[in-house]
Amino acid sequence: MCNQTVCLVAAELERQGISTVVLQLLRNVAEKVHPPRALFVPFKHGYPLDTPGDPGRQRAVLEAALQLLEDTSLTAGPVLRDYTVAKG
Amino acid sequence: MGDTSEFSLTIRLFLKTYQWRKIDPVPWTPLKKPLSQSKLALVSSAGFVLPDQPHFDESIKGGDTSFREIPSGVDVKTLVETHRSESFDHTGVQKDPNLGFPIDRIRELAASGRIGSVNHRHLSCMGSITAPGRLIHNTAPPAVRLLVEDQVDAAILVPV
Numbered sequence: 143m144c145n146q147t148v149c150l151v152a153a154e155l156e157r158q159g160i161s162t163v164v165l166q167l168l169r170n171v172a173e174k175v176h177p178p179r180a181l182f183v184p185f186k187h188g189y190p191l192d193t194p195g196d197p198g199r200q201r202a203v204l205e206a207a208l209q210l211l212e213d214t215s216l217t218a219g220p221v222l223r224d225y226t227v228a229k230g
Numbered sequence: 231m232g233d234t235s236e237f238s239l240t241i242r243l244f245l246k247t248y249q250w251r252k253i254d255p256v257p258w259t260p261l262k263k264p265l266s267q268s269k270l271a272l273v274s275s276a277g278f279v280l281p282d283q284p285h286f287d288e289s290i291k292g293g294d295t296s297f298r299e300i301p302s303g304v305d306v307k308t309l310v311e312t313h314r315s316e317s318f319d320h321t322g323v324q325k326d327p328n329l330g331f332p333i334d335r336i337r338e339l340a341a342s343g344r345i346g347s348v349n350h351r352h353l354s355c356m357g358s359i360t361a362p363g364r365l366i367h368n369t370a371p372p373a374v375r376l377l378v379e380d381q382v383d384a385a386i387l388v389p390v
Binding site: 143144145146147148149150151152153154155156157158159160161162163164165166167168171174175176177178186187188189190191192194195197200201204205207208211212214217218219220 | 233234236250251252253254256257258259260261262264265271273275276293315317318319320321322323325326328329330332334335336338339344345353355357358359360362365366370371373374375377378382383384385386387388389390
């Protein structure tokens with residue numbers, strides 16, 4: 143349910159003029175709910191930013207989210223992008 | 231990999247017939263300025279509260295749709311995780327709340343100049359909302375207005 147909840151809040155943010163990107167742990171929920179910009183992260187529930195205590199891996203997820211946010215080639219949603227986990 | 235096989239049989243059966251709330255039309259707000267000049271806020275559905283804030287109420291049918299404001303200067307180690315779901319392993323966010331509320335990482339992004347600034351407050355909710363009508367119509371609009379008043383440009387939303 144968490145995945146749907148953040149999508150619905152994102153929609154309200156966008157309606158009120160704030161750009162958003164949501165992380166998603168269930169790809170099929172993003173496909174059904176249609177948030178404006180979603181980054182699907184291939185981690186288990188409870189671990190949306192990868193590894194606890196690992197700032198580098200957490201920053202990598204956020205950087206991918208920021209790149210989605212600032213991608214000027216995108217002009218309409220829903221956009222669903224897959225996060226690729228860096229090796230190592 | 232997050233998928234429904236992580237869930238109990240009861241939850242998998244519930245999800246099998248659950249009517250997801252499709253956003254239609256899909257609103258779209260492009261960034262109005264570069265990220266290096268933008269003010270960012272976080273929205274987390276991990277159920278975090280400050281020690282002196284009321285916990286999210288597990289007993290509300292359909293889910294607790296209320297929000298808590300989390301100040302930007304918070305020490306994440308003081309956050310209390312009150313998410314009710316038994317569908318995920320809570321040990322990660324309890325060990326490192328940045329997993330669900332990455333405020334330390336966001337502050338680093340501002341310090342490095344990747345983003346312009348961090349808003350002085352952020353939003354926390356508890357994502358186990360099976361009946362989202364009250365969220366959509368009653369609680370999300372005023373919560374979002376707080377960020378509009380703060381002139382936030384962009385938000386990152388994190389589920390657990």
